[in-house]
Amino acid sequence: MRRFKKVFVLLIALAFLVSIIPLTLTNAASSVKPGWKEDAKKPITFDWYINFSWFGTKWGGNAVSDYVTKKTGVKINFIVPAGNENEKLNVMIASNTLPDFITLGWWEEAVRKMIAGKLVYALDELAKKYDPYFFTVANKQRLGWYTQPDGHVYGYPNASYTPEDFKNPKLKIYSNQTFLVRKDIYEALGKPDMRKPDTFLKALADAKKKFPTVNGQPLIPIGFHEFTDTGCYSLESYLWNFLALPREKNGKLYDIVTNPEYIRWLKTFNEAYRRGLIAKDVFVDKRAQMEEKIAQGRYFSMIYQRTDFVSAQQELYKKNPKMIYIAVDGPANSKLEKPKLAGPGIAGWTLTMISKNNKDPKRAIRFMSYWLSPEGQKDFYLGPKGVTWNVIKGKEQFKPEVVKLMQTDRPTFDKKYGAELTYWMLGDWPFVSQWDPGMPPYLQQMADWTVGKTVSYAQYDGIEPPADSPEGIIARKVALKWGQVLPKLIMAKSSAEFDKIFNEFQAYKKQIGYDKVLAYEQKKLEENKKKLGIK
Numbered sequence: 444m445r446r447f448k449k450v451f452v453l454l455i456a457l458a459f460l461v462s463i464i465p466l467t468l469t470n471a472a473s474s475v476k477p478g479w480k481e482d483a484k485k486p487i488t489f490d491w492y493i494n495f496s497w498f499g500t501k502w503g504g505n506a507v508s509d510y511v512t513k514k515t516g517v518k519i520n521f522i523v524p525a526g527n528e529n530e531k532l533n534v535m536i537a538s539n540t541l542p543d544f545i546t547l548g549w550w551e552e553a554v555r556k557m558i559a560g561k562l563v564y565a566l567d568e569l570a571k572k573y574d575p576y577f578f579t580v581a582n583k584q585r586l587g588w589y590t591q592p593d594g595h596v597y598g599y600p601n602a603s604y605t606p607e608d609f610k611n612p613k614l615k616i617y618s619n620q621t622f623l624v625r626k627d628i629y630e631a632l633g634k635p636d637m638r639k640p641d642t643f644l645k646a647l648a649d650a651k652k653k654f655p656t657v658n659g660q661p662l663i664p665i666g667f668h669e670f671t672d673t674g675c676y677s678l679e680s681y682l683w684n685f686l687a688l689p690r691e692k693n694g695k696l697y698d699i700v701t702n703p704e705y706i707r708w709l710k711t712f713n714e715a716y717r718r719g720l721i722a723k724d725v726f727v728d729k730r731a732q733m734e735e736k737i738a739q740g741r742y743f744s745m746i747y748q749r750t751d752f753v754s755a756q757q758e759l760y761k762k763n764p765k766m767i768y769i770a771v772d773g774p775a776n777s778k779l780e781k782p783k784l785a786g787p788g789i790a791g792w793t794l795t796m797i798s799k800n801n802k803d804p805k806r807a808i809r810f811m812s813y814w815l816s817p818e819g820q821k822d823f824y825l826g827p828k829g830v831t832w833n834v835i836k837g838k839e840q841f842k843p844e845v846v847k848l849m850q851t852d853r854p855t856f857d858k859k860y861g862a863e864l865t866y867w868m869l870g871d872w873p874f875v876s877q878w879d880p881g882m883p884p885y886l887q888q889m890a891d892w893t894v895g896k897t898v899s900y901a902q903y904d905g906i907e908p909p910a911d912s913p914e915g916i917i918a919r920k921v922a923l924k925w926g927q928v929l930p931k932l933i934m935a936k937s938s939a940e941f942d943k944i945f946n947e948f949q950a951y952k953k954q955i956g957y958d959k960v961l962a963y964e965q966k967k968l969e970e971n972k973k974k975l976g977i978k
Contacts, residue, residue: 477816478574478809479515487806488518490542492527492535493868494551505861510827517810529553536562541798543807546868549600549794552910558597563796565595569808577808580816582871588789588974600791601870606975608873609786609899615876616647618784618893619748620681622773627765628654628743637744638775640711647720650743657741664720665712666736666745669729673922674929677746680706680785685746687775687783690903696965698957701949704776712933713941726930735791740766746773747803749889757851760885767885784893787872788901789975795868799918814869824875826862832878841880850883906967914963917956924951 502508502519512518522542524531532553535541541562546552557563565588570577584605589596608614622637628650629635635646647664650793654662684705690696699705715721728736730751736742737755745768752768759766775782797807813819823887825832825839832841841849841862849856849863859863863880864870881887908914928948935941 463885474578475576477813477818479806479813482806482809483514483516483532484519485806486516487803488520489544489802489807489810490520491524491544491546491868492522492532492542492546494524494532494545494553496524496526496528498523500861500865502858503696504856505865507823507826507861507865511822511831514797514822515810515813536560539800541800543798543801544795545798546793548792549598549790550905550907554598554796555909556726556793557796558591561799563597563798564801564804564808565597566599566797566808566811567596568579569797569804570812574688574809574812575807577812577815580812585791587788589794592643598796599815599869600789600795601793601795601867602787602872603789603791604787604873604899604901605789606899606901611873615894616786616871616897617890617895618786619750620684620782620784621749621770621889622685622746622779622894623749623752623768623889624742624744624771625740625742625767626767627763629769629771629923634771637771637773638779640707640714640777642718643711643774644715644718645742647715648718651720654743657739660739660741661722663722663724663736663742664744665715665725665846666733666742666747667725668747669733670726670930671926673926676748678709678712678929681746682774685774687780688776690900691968696961696968698949698952698961704943708774709778709932710941711934713938716933717936721933723861726934737768742768744773749886749893752889753886754853756885757853760883764885767841768889770889783898784896785900786897786905788903790904793868811869815871817874819869820871820874821878823866823870825878831862839878841878846880849880850886852943900920902971902975904971906964906971908960908963912963918960920955921952921957921960924948 498521500521502521503512508519528547529551532545532547532551533556536553536556539562542556544558545563559827566577566581581599582603582605584607585600585603586596588603589598589600591597604616609616622825624637632646632649635642635649637643637646651662651664667675669675683702683705686702688699688702688704688706688956690699701934712721724732724736734751734755737745737752740759740763749770759768768965772782781848791844795811797804797811801807814823825841831845832839834840835842845856845860845862848859856862864872864875882890906916910916910919925948928944931944932941935944
């Protein structure tokens, strides 16, 4: 009888356990359901600060934003600085008037200020409290990269490519770094080899001699990114990568400007200036002036980022398809090795953060989770089915008329459709590339030239010391001094004067303790390598 009772009790207990298992699984499953769906019928408007003065697209009135609002209940009021971005953002930080969301470059000092000042939420804490679904859609490697020493994550990147992405054979990973020439002039010169200093200089001289003017304006033989108070991208990281310069020697960072290959090419540009092949315009022109001159076809060649060519290239193509710019092999090291161009890194391009002034942090983290999800990525990239895309030949893709507008009139496309990364703030670029419609040939060529030359420099992202640290103060002084020195090197009256200017700069760095900056960066580099699993 006792044995029967024991068996009966065991059976009852087993039945109870069996009965609650489905309930437990159901609760576990429900805990990772998309939280944003619970709020979809409750309208809300978030103020979203974009720390780029050039961003001008509004929310509402185009296919994507209207579709997303209808689905989620969320509207966005974008706030963009009218003038200097840093001034606007620093005022908001100082006065604690940050809006609901903030999107800014991951490298900005303001990121550290907002975290240190406890002005932004830890996304992982918000997710644990309000939306565990976040952890199912946020990339673990990206979260790991942005995890702070306190163990929390305060921002999520767009345009981020993990080391795994670089191993994916299905992904075409482009670089933005290109050496560009005007196609008709380059071909008229016999497609000269511009990889070596002597042939490079000859090509510039021949272009100036045979094509002295463009529509009555002087031809500019070579153009660069704008010169700022800290230097010029074209003659720094772009040139280093064209020359395939290593960032380390025997596992240790070194002062890359001392690399003989780099000095050799800086002297080549100095020689070009002394021969009248570098116009003084390049030292003073800002982006607006440069874009105008590109659209006029006034440059023969440029060390420039291809994405900044899109609008101007479209204008040129409309006027004369032969006047477009193409990417070709440019400055190379003395071994003529293939360039090692910077591909997108795990840090991405921008970070999006949620302010502690946010009017509804629960809705905010849930909306972020929606955007990061496969469904959200598809909605923001493709838009509503039947309006912007359809299944064509068995594949989800933009409708032909949508692609045509995208490729011929981007501003109108953004205003009408708002698709294909018009709203790029949380775009997962490797994921959405599956729907990439491609580019017209005159843009695709520039991108395709970089394929096979693109590498990841992710381990070097974010190794710079904080601006207010002793090392950061030294680094800032060196950067400002370099901003003065670089144009002087290019405009030096002789090779001897070049050497004098360069040696004085190196002495200045030694005097103020630049070795401390390298030591700090070395430590951060080793931490990054550990995060990325690089030995």
